[in-house]
Amino acid sequence: MIPVLEIGGTHVTAALVDLPGRRVVHRIRSPLDPHGGAGDILEGIRRCAAGAPAPRGARWGVAVPGPFDYVKGIALFAGVGKFEALYGVDVRAALLGGVWRRPGDVVFLNDAHAFLAGEWCGGAARGHRRAVGVTLGTGVGSAFLADGLIREDGSGVPPGGRMDLTEVGGRPLEDSVSRRAILVRYGDPAADVRDIADRARAGEERARRVLADALTLLGAALGPRLAAFGATALVVGGSMARSWDLVSPALRGGLASGGWVPDDGESGDGPDGTQPPGAPAGAARHTRAVVPAGSADDAALIGAARAAATG
Incomplete structure (x- = not known):
């Protein structure tokens, strides 16, 4: 099972995915305040992720809207009306230990890219x-x-x-x-x-x-x-x-x-x-x-x- 997060404009979803079967087998969804402080937003993501029983040492896939540096894991939200308190925050490092154990245990990608890739796989x-x-x-x-x-x-x-x-x-x-x-x-x-x-x-x-x-x-x-x-x-x-x-x-x-x-x-x-x-x-x-x-x-x-x- 592959653990994933999908961060939307007003919510975060944590899930486990059976990729060969193209099935979501566990899901938890929590609200996020897009205008909240950085600490509150990150804690909301962390709490939601804790509800997904991720296999030990698994690599997470994280779908997040832009602007975002997907290679470095750094939020660049500015002028988009959401998550602006996270501007410049290294999300990869901020959630280290609380969600993933090592920096390499996460892959970030654009949420629209994730959406279309999922629809191409089986939608x-x-x-x-x-x-x-x-x-x-x-x-x-x-x-x-x-x-x-x-x-x-x-x-x-x-x-x-x-x-x-x-x-x-x-x-x-x-x-x-x-x-x-x-x-x-x-x-x-x-x-x-x-x-x-x-x-x-x-x-x-x-x-x-x-x-x-x-x-x-x-x-x-x-x-x-x-x-x-x-x-x-x-x-x-x-x-x-x-x-x-x-x-x-x-x-x-x-x-x-x-x-x-x-x-x-x-x-x-x-x-x-x-x-x-x-x-x-x-x-x-x-x-x-x-x-x-x-x-x-x-x-x-x-x-x-x-x-x-x-x-």
Whole structure:
């Protein structure tokens, strides 16, 4: 069993992963205050990790959002609205003894990279040679994968594979597509994104328009890059993907306007772009699939375990 941590914008998950079986066999999830002090954040991670019965001497895989120095294990959070108290902290050293026993007992990787690698192993990107993943939550995470390997450069790939650094209209993408951007535009300090989604389903035009505009813009920014990269799948994860009924139409429209026209198939598609079992004979293969995460909360954990096993 491979022990893993997945650190999100407001939570941390510790788990054990059976990598050959692509299964999460033990999981514990705890809240994190992204605006708390460094000591509190690190102690929260340490307590959560203690709940996973890691094999003695095992190497941990740790999925963490950027900006972060994944080789050195140093947090570089600044200007992203979370974990800024950790800026400059050597997380590898800070958790030494409390989580892992030796500096080499941990492999850090970007959480979006872990997510897409996990989806490629056994989720919605399985069977696709070239796939892109985005995670929509407190910010926009992204990953580009070809033949099972994460790519950080090449045709269509933004620097470092980071769509959050892409500028749209002279401003960073996350100024328009992120939890904070959506809340600012909606203008109700008592509402969260989930509340806005509920109001959009209930027919509130302002809520529907705020979400649709953000997701259409995201699709328009992604479209040219997916086309240049030759992607046959876009996999969407993160908390906002749970509102797939609202995310999908606007995102697909934006992708089409950006030159990457999705096939007509929707959520019933098989994860490898083929029709699911029982589909009519001769049904067309989907060569440009837009799908929600197939492994739910497991993808990043499986991807982190894969990194620990190979890294």
